[in-house]
Structure formats: C-alpha cells, structure tokens
Amino acid sequence: MLFMVEMDVNIPLGFDADEAARLKAAEKARFQELQAAGTWRHIWRVVGRYANVSIFDVADNAALHDLLTTLPLFPFMTMRVTALCRHPSSAHDDDR
Numbered sequence: 001m002l003f004m005v006e007m008d009v010n011i012p013l014g015f016d017a018d019e020a021a022r023l024k025a026a027e028k029a030r031f032q033e034l035q036a037a038g039t040w041r042h043i044w045r046v047v048g049r050y051a052n053v054s055i056f057d058v059a060d061n062a063a064l065h066d067l068l069t070t071l072p073l074f075p076f077m078t079m080r081v082t083a084l085c086r087h088p089s090s091a092h093d094d095d096r
C-alpha cells in the first residue's frame with residue numbers, strides 16, 4: 001500500500017546540538033536503509049521549511065505506524081498521512 005507522509009521537523013531551540021546531529025544522522029541512515037529496501041520510495045524537501053513529503057510502500061496501516069513511530073526524529077515530527085492508490089490513467093504498474 002502506498003502512503004504520502006508529510007513530515008514537519010521541529011527541534012526545539014536550545015536542544016543539545018550534538019544530540020540533534022546524532023538524531024539527524026540516525027534518521028538519514030534509517031532513511032537510506034528503507035530507501036534501498038523500496039519501502040521509502042520518494043522524498044522531497046518542502047521549499048522554505050524543515051519539512052519533507054515522502055511516499056512509503058508498506059503492507060498496511062499498522063506497518064506504516066510502526067515504521068514512522070520508530071524513526072529517530074519521530075519525537076520531533078508532526079506527520080500527516082494520506083493513503084494513496086493507483087490512478088487509472090497512471091502508466092506506472094507498480095503504483096498500488
């Protein structure tokens with residue numbers, strides 16, 4: 001199942017800079033694992049914000065919930081999830 005996830009990152013002012021850097025590096029490493037696995041299909045930066053729009057391909061709602069809530073930056077992110085399905089005009093057979 002495909003989902004669009006909009007993620008806004010809000011690390012509070014004054015948060016420990018080394019810990020923030022560690023969390024960002026861990027987030028990137030987790031992203032790269034999930035991208036290589038085909039689970040985190042796409043990511044775009046939202047211009048002008050510390051935010052991204054991502055496309056996930058997971059088994060079901062529970063799998064997405066488990067994945068998102070274990071991301072290193074999860075405690076600092078606000079997420080909005082939109083379920084997607086293949087558009088009948090799409091040329092991409094793997095959009096499902």
Ligand SMILES: O=C(O)CC1=CCC(=O)O1
Pocket residue numbers: 007009027028029031050051052073
């Ligand atoms: O920078 C972000 O938007 C948060 C993030 C998600 C995956 C990643 O590498 O950073």
